[in-house]
Amino acid sequence: MVPDTPNLLDQLLPDRHPQADFFICDVADAILKDLIPQMEHPFYVLSKKPETAVRRYEHGDKWLEVIPSAKGQATIYDKDILIYVVSQIMHRINRGEKVERRIRFNPRDLLIFVNRGTGGKDYEAFCEALDRLMGTVIKTNITTTGGDQDDVPMGDEERLGWFHLIESAHINRKNNEAGGRIMSAEIQISEWIFNGIRRKSVLTLHRDYFRLRKPIERRVYEIARKMCGARPELEIGLEKLLKRTGARTELKRFRHTLREIATHNHLPDYLVAYDEVRDMVIFKGRGTVVAIDPAEKVFIPPLSSETYDHARRVAPGWDVRVLEQEWRSWADEIPKNADAAFLGFCKRRSESTALR
Known part of the structure; x- marks a missing residue:
């Protein structure tokens, strides 16, 4: 029996920023999806307590070791930073924009994106997460290159790689003070992770992932x-x-x-x-995950923010950004009123699932 909505909502963290809307990608899957799809272990620890022991994971002839720093292994909450970075890079790729490993952003946008508070302690937690992400070293024989293979070893040779989840990071504080508000941040992810993103080996997460x-x-x-x-x-x-x-x-x-x-x-x-x-x-x-064809047939202009709010009401429980991708991939022509057409699509998808 499926519990009623109030009971379900009681189990989730409150939605601190209900007006925010983002396309969310899973960085762990972006890295490992095409390489070890039956991965048995994560490389983000599930505890907030510092974990400094080296961990090794194997799948067939592929393996990786996670080597933490003195401040501990990167946690599943630290991963939120990479989810945000990957999401932004994927969004730019999908818009046909040039992308690079270095990305500059406002940490406040990130905190809202991952359903965190925006107080002083939240900014300090952001800095501590950077410590663990930069300190965690991944050693592996898994490669994510997708282009030139001239440097790939042949025969009985094995290619090993060492990398940090984040290679470098910089922050700018207000008034140049140690306790001042962080105004901007710049992060450079590893080439290993960036190669996985460029191959579009990503999955979309429901926004309520951050409310668990x-x-x-x-x-x-x-x-x-x-x-x-x-x-x-x-x-x-x-x-x-x-x-x-x-x-x-x-x-x-x-x-x-x-x-x-x-x-x-x-x-x-x-x-x-x-x-x-x-x-x-x-x-x-639940019927809220759809298989998406990444190739869009026609270009449809961006929708208004009010349309997304309305879509959530006509299709409760659905991730409206996933519905939008499905709608765009099926479109054969540019509709006269894109917002109205999308809302009609959301309503039909929601009603068809309710009738099952």
Whole structure:
């Protein structure tokens, strides 16, 4: 049984910035999707406590090691910064703009994007996250090059790479004071990550991803989003799911966690069920994830911000940016009124799902 809306909303963090709207990409999938699609472990730790132990993950003949700094391994919350950066770069790619590894932005925009507060402690947390992202070293034999292969080793040779998630970062503070408000930031991501972005190996996340309260909920959603995608249903053994999360917890405790998630069913895009007899977790699509053809047939002008607000009302529970991509990819001609045409499309998609 699916709980009613108030109960579902009670399980999520409040939407601190309801007027904001962004296209959200999953950086972990952007890096690893085409290389190790059955990745069993993440390289972002699920704990806020400093983790300094080296961790190694393997899949077939591909492997990677995560080497933290003295300040600890990058966390799943630190990953929000990379989600923002990847989202902005992907947005520019989709608009046909030139992109590079270095991106300049207002940290306030980032904090709003990831549903954080905009007080002094939130800006300091941003700086601490940069410490961990820059300090975490990835050592791997996985490559993300997609062009010239002249330097790819042949025969029995193996190519190894070491890189930081973020190579460099700069911030500008108000009044040039240590405690002053951060006015702007500049980040340069690694070439390894940038190559994955340029190959468009990305997934779209539901905006409520940033409203999930617990790290394990974020990770379970990521796995469902990657493995289940737009399919109606996917099953995975509980023990196997635990390994994929990378959570350092006992199977008994993880089983209790999955029961709670299945009871409240507050993950976006997917319903979660737990089969006690088979010890299996079942992800069922809510019908809000669609398979998207990235090639748009015609160019349709940008929609107004009011249209997105209206679209959320006519298609509750849907990610309106994903609906927009589907609508644009199906368009055969430029509509006379793009905003009205899009709202009609959202209404039809929402009604068709409700009738299933």
